[in-house]
Amino acid sequence: MDRKVEQTAETRRDPRRGRTRRALLDAALELVEKKDNFTALSLRLVARKAGVVPTAFYRHFPDMDALGLALVDESFRTLRQLMRDVRAAGVPHKQAINSSVQTYIRYVRTNTRHFQFVAKERFSGSQSIRNAIRQEIRLFTSELATDLSRIPLLAKTSAEDLQMMASLMVNNMTSLTEQVLDIPAEDVAEELFLARMAEKQLRLIFLGAASWRSK
Amino acid sequence: MDRKVEQTAETRRDPRRGRTRRALLDAALELVEKKDNFTALSLRLVARKAGVVPTAFYRHFPDMDALGLALVDESFRTLRQLMRDVRAAGVPHKQAINSSVQTYIRYVRTNTRHFQFVAKERFSGSQSIRNAIRQEIRLFTSELATDLSRIPLLAKTSAEDLQMMASLMVNNMTSLTEQVLDIPAEDVAEELFLARMAEKQLRLIFLGAASWRSK
DNA sequence: CCATCATGTCAACACCTGTACACAAAATAA
DNA sequence: TTATTTTGTGTACAGGTGTTGACATGATGG
Numbered sequence: 397m398d399r400k401v402e403q404t405a406e407t408r409r410d411p412r413r414g415r416t417r418r419a420l421l422d423a424a425l426e427l428v429e430k431k432d433n434f435t436a437l438s439l440r441l442v443a444r445k446a447g448v449v450p451t452a453f454y455r456h457f458p459d460m461d462a463l464g465l466a467l468v469d470e471s472f473r474t475l476r477q478l479m480r481d482v483r484a485a486g487v488p489h490k491q492a493i494n495s496s497v498q499t500y501i502r503y504v505r506t507n508t509r510h511f512q513f514v515a516k517e518r519f520s521g522s523q524s525i526r527n528a529i530r531q532e533i534r535l536f537t538s539e540l541a542t543d544l545s546r547i548p549l550l551a552k553t554s555a556e557d558l559q560m561m562a563s564l565m566v567n568n569m570t571s572l573t574e575q576v577l578d579i580p581a582e583d584v585a586e587e588l589f590l591a592r593m594a595e596k597q598l599r600l601i602f603l604g605a606a607s608w609r610s611k
Numbered sequence: 612m613d614r615k616v617e618q619t620a621e622t623r624r625d626p627r628r629g630r631t632r633r634a635l636l637d638a639a640l641e642l643v644e645k646k647d648n649f650t651a652l653s654l655r656l657v658a659r660k661a662g663v664v665p666t667a668f669y670r671h672f673p674d675m676d677a678l679g680l681a682l683v684d685e686s687f688r689t690l691r692q693l694m695r696d697v698r699a700a701g702v703p704h705k706q707a708i709n710s711s712v713q714t715y716i717r718y719v720r721t722n723t724r725h726f727q728f729v730a731k732e733r734f735s736g737s738q739s740i741r742n743a744i745r746q747e748i749r750l751f752t753s754e755l756a757t758d759l760s761r762i763p764l765l766a767k768t769s770a771e772d773l774q775m776m777a778s779l780m781v782n783n784m785t786s787l788t789e790q791v792l793d794i795p796a797e798d799v800a801e802e803l804f805l806a807r808m809a810e811k812q813l814r815l816i817f818l819g820a821a822s823w824r825s826k
Numbered sequence: 827c828c829a830t831c832a833t834g835t836c837a838a839c840a841c842c843t844g845t846a847c848a849c850a851a852a853a854t855a856a
Numbered sequence: 857t858t859a860t861t862t863t864g865t866g867t868a869c870a871g872g873t874g875t876t877g878a879c880a881t882g883a884t885g886g
Contacts, residue, residue, distance in 0.1 A: 416833085416834085432650050432735055432736060432737050432738075433648060433650050433651070433735045435647050435648050435650065435651050435735075436648070436650050436651065438872080438873060438874085439873080439874065439875095440872075440873065440874080441872095441873095448834070448835090449834065449835055449836075450873095450874080450875090451834075451835070451836085451875080451876085451877095452833075452834050452835075454875085455832075455833055455834070456833095459874090460874095515734045516734050516735040517735070518734075519730050519731050519733075519734070519735070519789060520647055520648045520650075520731040520732070520734070520735040521647060522647050523647075526793075530793070557811065559808075560808050560811050560812055560815075561815070563786075563808070563812070564783070564812050564815065564816075567782050567783060567786045568779070568782060571778075571782045574734060578741075578745070593774075593775050593778070596772070596775050597775055597778075597779050600775075600776070600779065600816070600819035600820065600823055601779075601815070601816070601819055602819075603818070603819040603822050603823065604815035604816055604817075604818040604819030604820075604822075605815065605819075606822075607818050607819075607821075607822060608815055608818065631863080631864085653842075653843060653844085654843080654844065654845090655842075655843065655844080656842095656843095663863095663864070663865090664864065664865055664866075665843095665844080665845085666845080666846085666847095666864080666865075666866085667863070667864050667865075669845085670862080670863055670864070671863095674844090
């Protein structure tokens with residue numbers, strides 16, 4: 397029932413609505429790659445790329461900011477999906493770190509445009525978009541913290557320290573993401589290098605976490 | 612002699628050159644705070660804010676991109692100054708971590724606009740500006756790596772691993788920077804909290820680094 | 827079928843943009 | 857002083873921008 401209502405609200409009764417809405421979102425994503433910024437995009441440009449007249453834009457979004465927020469939503473929805481998959485595969489043991497990093501990199505590669513959008517707008521977007529992204533990352537970090545609390549080694553760690561470790565890892569992950577996005581997709585050698593570095597960094601963090609309780 | 616040449620090239624022979632050039636740079640910095648972006652600024656807007664007519668802009672910069680590059684230069688010049696000061700104070704011992712973090716935070720606070728500019732343009736700026744910033748950060752990371760190599764505990768660590776540790780710390784520092792910039796200057800409680808977290812994270816990294824060689 | 831309503835189109839508006847060109851002012855060099 | 861160079865001004869143009877309002881189209885529900 398809930399799903400039906402949602403779907404109705406999404407596509408209404410006109411199949412065109414879904415299509416042009418999607419076309420606008422895709423056009424924006426594509427243009428963010430070419431132009432430097434989402435903020436640098438204009439309503440008219442996006443509409444043109446989507447193959448509709450500027451005024452048609454307003455049938456789907458009140459302004460560009462709303463489109464941006466929709467993209468933030470979309471981006472993190474896919475990221476959460478990845479998290480769910482990883483969680484289903486079990487807690488990351490020492491051995492699993494490497495394969496996790498590589499899985500993640502592949503994921504970033506297949507969703508380049510969404511990740512690029514988030515990376516770019518995280519600090520330079522409009523106030524509301526920045527807030528939305530920050531909120532999502534905070535949530536993400538908290539979820540990771542509770543995941544960490546389930547690791548036997550960290551069972552006794554305080555909530556604040558778990559949060560601290562989680563943010564350390566998220567920092568590392570975002571940095572990895574941005575580095576991956578900055579190299580061409582063909583440069584597999586550099587990509588492997590980045591992966592090895594990230595793996596080492598994660599292991600170092602785990603090492604530090606292991607000897608943390610003594611403090 | 613070198614200084615004289617540089618100064619001549621900077622200010623030429625007209626004192627006004629220096630002044631309006633500075634006015635343009637300052638206007639851009641100020642507008643980046645208000646607007647979301649450097650890319651979002653227009654030549655005319657900057658000129659207006661600087662109190663000159665649009666065409667006067669061209670007497671100092673060929674285009675906005677050149678102004679942006681000048682700002683990148685300026686920003687990292689001040690950051691390098693800080694590094695020099697810290698280095699002069701000696702290698703950071705365990706005890707010195709806390710005071711270093713607090714010193715750094717104070718530094719970020721007194722140079723808010725420059726740091727904000729860099730944070731925003733790092734990923735969303737024009738191609739050339741992004742490259743310039745990335746280059747500077749790489750240089751910064753390398754310098755930190757050689758600093759680390761001088762710590763007795765890490766004397767035997769490989770160059771690649773030192774680089775890995777350095778980038779881990781730089782990541783943490785940039786993240787701290789961006790978090791500090793995102794809270795109002797009056798919120799000292801939150802600022803202290805961020806400081807404590809960053810200190811813990813640095814200590815954890817050092818702990819991990821200490822038990823790294825066993826690998 | 828017809829009436830309704832969501833969606834898309836067209837034309838127009840007032841405004842802002844980057845840049846070119848000719849000219850004025852001001853500082854320097856002789 | 858006078859001549860020269862640098863810096864700032866004013867005007868103008870072609871083009872892009874967000875947003876309005878009136879109108880066309882096509883699918884949906886009765």
